[in-house]
Amino acid sequence: MRAESPAAAGGGDAAGPETRLDTLGWYGRRLARYRLTLVLLLVALALGFALDLLLGPSTLGLPEILAVLGDPAAAPPLHRVVLFDLRLPSAVAALLGGICLAVAGAGMQAILNNPLADPYTMGLSYAAGFGAALAIVFGVSALPFVGVYVVTANAFLFAFGTALAIYLVARLKGAGVQVIVLLGIAFFFAFIALLGLLQYLADAEALQEIVFWMFGSLGRARWDKLAMVALVMAACLPWLWLRADQLTALRLGDLQAKALGVPVERVRLEVLLCVSLLAATVVAVAGPIAFVGLVGPHIARLLVGEEQRRLLPAAALVGALVLVLADIASKAIQPGTVIPIGLVTTLIGLPIFLTLILRSRSELWR
Amino acid sequence: MSGAGGGLSAERLALAYGRVPVLHGVGPLRAARGRMTALLGPNGAGKSSLLVALAGLVPAEGTVRLDGEDLGRLALPQRTRRLYYLSQAFGAGTGLTVFEAVLLARRHGAARDHDRGAELEATRAVLALLGIEALASRPLNALSGGQRQLAGIAQALVRETEVLLLDEPTSALDLSNQLRVLALLRRVTAAQGLATVISLHDLHLAARFADAAWMLAEGRLVRQGAIHEVIDPGLIRAVFGVEALIEWGRPEGPLVQAISPVERPQAVAAPHPSHPPTGDTAEGGRA
Numbered sequence: 001m002r003a004e005s006p007a008a009a010g011g012g013d014a015a016g017p018e019t020r021l022d023t024l025g026w027y028g029r030r031l032a033r034y035r036l037t038l039v040l041l042l043v044a045l046a047l048g049f050a051l052d053l054l055l056g057p058s059t060l061g062l063p064e065i066l067a068v069l070g071d072p073a074a075a076p077p078l079h080r081v082v083l084f085d086l087r088l089p090s091a092v093a094a095l096l097g098g099i100c101l102a103v104a105g106a107g108m109q110a111i112l113n114n115p116l117a118d119p120y121t122m123g124l125s126y127a128a129g130f131g132a133a134l135a136i137v138f139g140v141s142a143l144p145f146v147g148v149y150v151v152t153a154n155a156f157l158f159a160f161g162t163a164l165a166i167y168l169v170a171r172l173k174g175a176g177v178q179v180i181v182l183l184g185i186a187f188f189f190a191f192i193a194l195l196g197l198l199q200y201l202a203d204a205e206a207l208q209e210i211v212f213w214m215f216g217s218l219g220r221a222r223w224d225k226l227a228m229v230a231l232v233m234a235a236c237l238p239w240l241w242l243r244a245d246q247l248t249a250l251r252l253g254d255l256q257a258k259a260l261g262v263p264v265e266r267v268r269l270e271v272l273l274c275v276s277l278l279a280a281t282v283v284a285v286a287g288p289i290a291f292v293g294l295v296g297p298h299i300a301r302l303l304v305g306e307e308q309r310r311l312l313p314a315a316a317l318v319g320a321l322v323l324v325l326a327d328i329a330s331k332a333i334q335p336g337t338v339i340p341i342g343l344v345t346t347l348i349g350l351p352i353f354l355t356l357i358l359r360s361r362s363e364l365w366r
Numbered sequence: 367m368s369g370a371g372g373g374l375s376a377e378r379l380a381l382a383y384g385r386v387p388v389l390h391g392v393g394p395l396r397a398a399r400g401r402m403t404a405l406l407g408p409n410g411a412g413k414s415s416l417l418v419a420l421a422g423l424v425p426a427e428g429t430v431r432l433d434g435e436d437l438g439r440l441a442l443p444q445r446t447r448r449l450y451y452l453s454q455a456f457g458a459g460t461g462l463t464v465f466e467a468v469l470l471a472r473r474h475g476a477a478r479d480h481d482r483g484a485e486l487e488a489t490r491a492v493l494a495l496l497g498i499e500a501l502a503s504r505p506l507n508a509l510s511g512g513q514r515q516l517a518g519i520a521q522a523l524v525r526e527t528e529v530l531l532l533d534e535p536t537s538a539l540d541l542s543n544q545l546r547v548l549a550l551l552r553r554v555t556a557a558q559g560l561a562t563v564i565s566l567h568d569l570h571l572a573a574r575f576a577d578a579a580w581m582l583a584e585g586r587l588v589r590q591g592a593i594h595e596v597i598d599p600g601l602i603r604a605v606f607g608v609e610a611l612i613e614w615g616r617p618e619g620p621l622v623q624a625i626s627p628v629e630r631p632q633a634v635a636a637p638h639p640s641h642p643p644t645g646d647t648a649e650g651g652r653a
Contacts, residue, residue, distance in 0.1 A: 023490045023502045027465055030503075113459070248470055251460040255453050258423045261446035261474055305505075306461045307470075 041317035093221035102296025102319020107275035118293030119279035123187030125288035131158030156284035163276030216287035216342025379428035404572035407582035421451035449529035456518035457506035475525030511538035
């Protein structure tokens with residue numbers, strides 16, 4: 001309707017054409033740097049993935065792997081099993097799990113305006129742990145007909161049920177950030193206590209199994225479970241991507257995001273459900289893997305900034321890379337054994353993460 | 367679009383935070399197109415609450431119209447394409463760069479850019495207009511309060527809405543930027559026929575740049591009208607408890623200077639809901 005743009009109406013307090021080139025040039029370079037970052041991450045991820053396939057407790061080296069890949073039918077059955085049923089599912093689990101956890105962390109950090117939010121701190125991991133422990137100790141499932149997947153199904157049900165409970169209470173109370181964070185913390189401690197109680201009641205064998213489950217391990221990954229993860233990703237990631245701008249607007253605060261036309265409460269709750277689904281699926285398959293949901297988004301933020309259209313893809317790739325590297329480390333630290341990956345992500349990731357944060361001059365958050 | 371009867375109007379706006387009422391049926395209010403309307407009043411008068419209520423960002427009672435059209439019927443995204451609210455604390459908590467924040471506002475604003483290039487160019491033009499192109503690459507949380515306010519104003523202008531609701535947008539600006547930005551807002555408002563409402567604590571700046579004003583006290587409208595009708599020694603004494611020196615006819619523009627605090631009349635400090643607090647000087651309110 002208006003004939004004039006603000007610039008035309010304002011007249012010439014403006015800078016000259018040289019500055020003009022600078023600003024748009026700077027933004028162009030920023031986008032180019034972002035694309036380069038993605039490409040480098042993809043290359044690193046491909047190399048990491050290949051290395052991940054080469055390592056394992058069994059002595060299956062590069063020639064054998066190449067032989068299996070070259071002509072699976074002619075390869076020894078044992079080699080085929082090691083590659084296709086053990087190493088490949090575990091490496092794919094690292095890839096998909098890293099993407100899911102890091103994107104879930106980025107989404108939670110955006111909607112809760114809190115750099116500490118991730119599936120772990122929201123109580124989802126311990127909820128899953130409690131569900132798994134229930135199945136291990138009593139062999140009971142909240143879902144019928146799950147058969148051998150009773151532990152996975154229970155873990156998922158409790159993790160997602162917790163997210164759903166947080167969602168419902170938050171919806172009743174107006175979806176404020178504090179309400180959601182406090183509920184997450186409350187569930188976190190409640191499930192730690194319940195898990196402790198179950199461990200206290202469990203016999204030695206079940207106790208060992210619970211403890212091992214809580215370490216988090218990609219060794220549990222099977223193709224059917226991975227297909228489920230992929231399905232959830234296929235539904236959630238595009239959906240989240242479409243809301244990237246709304247998530248960016250949330251970083252300006254609730255009121256300003258609303259002024260930009262973002263229905264803040266609805267977006268917060270929908271995204272909470274979506275990222276919880278991603279996280280719960282991974283936790284159900286692999287057990288709790290600490291730290292990827294926290295470190296992935298933070299490293300991505302250092303690389304590409306806070307604009308969610310760029311942050312979400314970058315966080316996904318960083319998360320995948322972190323988990324693939326952790327998988328490699330879990331096999332390389334003590335050749336012949338696989339250390340649970342949940343321990344590796346924390347013990348090796350934490351010092352690296354702290355170094356990155358302390359050395360970075362830019363302010364990460366606030 | 368900006369006919370004589372056009373502009374932003376509101377009636378019986380009421381708002382409470384929990385059980386604490388902050389607006390007591392404010393209205394009828396009117397902010398004409400092409401004019402700057404100053405929103406004045408002491409701390410806690412309800413200025414910010416009135417602005418968010420007008421913007422439709424809080425569940426307030428009452429009606430808000432733009433050129434006669436009830437804005438309450440519009441969904442949030444449609445409504446915010448027609449009016450933009452800029453909060454006092456813009457951008458303090460985010461590492462988004464100035465350019466990204468302004469581009470984001472452009473992308474979901476009233477203007478429809480044909481392509482990405484037009485979007486980027488519009489963003490750049492507004493930064494240049496405000497003289498902050500050099501800040502484009504800086505994260506908002508690394509800026510000074512005044513620089514952030516300039517970025518906020520850029521976000522407000524880039525959306526090309528018909529109404530601007532600005533909450534103390536110049537409070538942290540230095541003297542030269544205050545004059546520059548208010549002159550710019552006045553120019554843009556007049557040229558584009560915007561209805562601009564701007565809350566200000568500095569009555570001198572209000573007298574100099576606003577065409578009209580609303581005076582608020584304790585959640586009630588105590589007067590509205592042309593700027594010289596509202597910035598009046600008697601009303602300032604009654605509402606702010608300050609003796610003010612006001613000169614309208616100066617060639618350099620009007621001068622308003624607070625001289626000394628005075629005892630505030632009881633009527634404004636604790637107004638009775640059914641009476642206009644300033645007696646015969648009040649034009650609005652719930653009387």
